[in-house]
Structures are given as structure tokens and as C-alpha cells.
Amino acid sequence: MPTAFDWHGLAGPIDLHAHSNASDGTDAPRVLVETAKRAGLGAVAITDHDTTAGWQEAAEAAQEHGVALIPGVEFSSQLEYRSVHILGYLLDEHAPAFLEERERIRAERLGRAKLMVERIGADHPLRWQHVVDEAREGATIGRPHIADALVALGIVPDRSAAFDGILHWRGGYYQPHRAPEPAHAVRIIREAGGVPVIAHPAARGRAMMERDELVKLVDAGLFGLEVFHRDNPEQDREWLMERAQEFDLVATGSSDWHGRGKPNRMGENTTAPVALQLIVEEASGTEPVIPTSLRSSD
Structure with missing residues (x-):
């Protein structure tokens, strides 16, 4: 869904991964956007876990504060015993397959x-x-x-x-949870007109990024890798960039902000405007929220 807007003309950087209290962040969606404004960002994505409940409030705040908003989700999936999170940008929140899987995961x-x-x-x-x-x-x-x-x-x-301690998988109280395979999650996002990007792909080691696994995800419609993230070790970022170039995937960067829930700072890692432009052009599910104040200056 091409959007007539010059993302290179934003007044500040782009952060494509942030959480509100609609999932596991500590602050309301409105505060998420206000924090992005105070951090000097030009655009921010709201990507709560398996829910779009914060989109409307965040969109209203984006218009008010002049910050472009990218509606998204962080979709839960699982590869063997490893949790894999897939960011889905600009998807249709009412798509049947997405709604069905979202409710199953939430339950x-x-x-x-x-x-x-x-x-x-x-x-x-x-x-x-x-x-x-x-x-x-x-x-x-x-x-x-x-x-x-x-x-x-x-x-x-x-x-x-x-x-x-208590919530660690070695703590004695842990319960694993079932989630779809990563390729299935990618397909659901694509069917909803969204753009799938693997969140912090080297956070738990490189196993899920072995070539055979990556080929499956690319074949399913994977569009990008979140390369610049505090949980990707520095030594792995160059390797991730090589994978992105090999498979013609966009490279993104973001904070994974959770308010007071994590030490991550809004805008500590950011995404290049050209990468966001490609994501927006690829999407067909929903539009980014571009405040009137930004459109008038475009």
C-alpha cells in the first residue's frame, strides 16, 4: 500500500519496536507516543505482544504530538524449544486467520x-x-x-x-507455552497484508538463523531482520547483516521499549528511513498514521 510520504524527511529517527501496557509494557499507548516525542523520534511502532488493543489510543496521540506511528504486533512463535518473536507491521487487525491465531495464543x-x-x-x-x-x-x-x-x-x-529467579525456567515454577512455528506466523502476517520481520534474531544464539531455517522463513514471506537491538550481541550484528544481504531482507533497528519494565531506552537503536519506506510500500493491511502536521510539510 504505497503511501505518498517522504520518510527521509522525518525530523527525527525511527524506532520500530515498542510496547505499551496493552501487553507487557508499563505505560499506556498514549505515553508510549509521548515518550517517543520527548526522545526526539520522527516515527515509532507500537508492537504489543499478540494484540492490537493499543493502536487507536496510540494513533490519537500520534496525531496530537506530530509523531508518525507504525501500527504492528509482536507475534509469538516457537522453533522446537526456542521462543521466536515475529514483528508484523501494518497488518489488517481484522483478518480472520490473524484473529483466530491471536486469540488462541492469548488463551x-x-x-x-x-x-x-x-x-x-x-x-x-x-x-x-x-x-x-x-x-x-x-x-x-x-x-x-x-x-x-x-x-x-x-x-x-x-x-x-x-x-x-522465580520466573526463570530453572526456577521450578516455569511452564512452557505452545505457539505456532515461525514460518506459520510469517504466513499469517502476510495473509493479513502485513510485513514480517524477525525480532532480535540473535538474542538466543544463532540456531534459529541457520541457513535451512532462514530459507523456510524467506519462502514463507519473511521481509526483514531486526539487526540493531541491544539483545543481539555486537559480534553477531555483522553476521546478521550478511544474512540480510544474502536473502535480500531489510535490516531494522529498535529499542524494544517497555517503559519501566526494561532498561531499554526509546530510540537507543533505530531504523533507516529507506528500510521503513520499503516496509510501507510492501504492506497492504493498514496505513501508517502520519499526522496532519507532517503531511503538510512533506
Whole structure:
């Protein structure tokens, strides 16, 4: 869906991965956009886990603050025992296949969270209502909300401590969750008119980026790799760029901002305007939100 806008003319950088409290961020979608404005960004993507619930509020704030908004999601998938996240930009949030898989994943996350709370509650004063109290209404509840409840109860000092201890897979309370294979997630995003990009592909090692696996994803419609991300080790970024060039994939960069949920700073890694231009031109699901103030100066 070509959009008549010069992305090279933005007044600030582009951050294509940020979370609100519609999933596991700590701040409302409006605050996400306000934070992007204060950070001097020209464009930001809202990419909550398996939900588009924050899109409308973020779009209204984008118009108000003069920051271009790229609506997206971070789709959960799984390769063997490894969690793989696929960013989907500018997809049709009402596409049937996307809606069906999104609700299945959300239900799986909810069941998993309840089971973990039950296990933790046998040893600590944690109850399900404590977790619900930490989540925005309609949010995709997951481990970050359990972590926030543990912090609120004084059981751990912060989210990082929760994930390093009680919520770690070695902590004794962990419950794995089922998710679609990465290639299936890529196809669902494509069927919804979206543009799929692998989030932080070297964060858990290179196994999922072996050539055979990457070929499957490219054949399914993969469009890009999130190369510039704090969880991709520096020594792996050049290697990721080589994979991107080999398979003609766009390279993106972003903060993976979660508000107070993570130390990541909005805009700490950014995406080149040419990469965003290619993403927008490739999409057919929904339009980016370009504030009137930016269109008038284009």
C-alpha cells in the first residue's frame, strides 16, 4: 500500500519496536507516543505482544504530538524449544486467520500464567487477583505481569530479579507455552497484508538463523531482520547483516521499549528511513498514521 510520504524527511529517527501496557509494557499507548516525542523520534511502532488493543489510543496521540506511528504486533512463535518473536507491521487487525491465531495464543498465555501463579502461590503469598491488578483491562497477561505482582508484594525488588529467579525456567515454577512455528506466523502476517520481520534474531544464539531455517522463513514471506537491538550481541550484528544481504531482507533497528519494565531506552537503536519506506510500500493491511502536521510539510 504505497503511501505518498517522504520518510527521509522525518525530523527525527525511527524506532520500530515498542510496547505499551496493552501487553507487557508499563505505560499506556498514549505515553508510549509521548515518550517517543520527548526522545526526539520522527516515527515509532507500537508492537504489543499478540494484540492490537493499543493502536487507536496510540494513533490519537500520534496525531496530537506530530509523531508518525507504525501500527504492528509482536507475534509469538516457537522453533522446537526456542521462543521466536515475529514483528508484523501494518497488518489488517481484522483478518480472520490473524484473529483466530491471536486469540488462541492469548488463551494459551492466560492458561500458562494461571498455572505458574498457582505453582508460585504454593510457596509465596501470590494470588491470581494480584496479577490481574497489575494488568491493563484487556491486556495480554503473561510473565511480566506476574513479575509486577511479585514486585508489588515485596517478594522481589524488580522485574529483572523476578525473571532471574522465580520466573526463570530453572526456577521450578516455569511452564512452557505452545505457539505456532515461525514460518506459520510469517504466513499469517502476510495473509493479513502485513510485513514480517524477525525480532532480535540473535538474542538466543544463532540456531534459529541457520541457513535451512532462514530459507523456510524467506519462502514463507519473511521481509526483514531486526539487526540493531541491544539483545543481539555486537559480534553477531555483522553476521546478521550478511544474512540480510544474502536473502535480500531489510535490516531494522529498535529499542524494544517497555517503559519501566526494561532498561531499554526509546530510540537507543533505530531504523533507516529507506528500510521503513520499503516496509510501507510492501504492506497492504493498514496505513501508517502520519499526522496532519507532517503531511503538510512533506
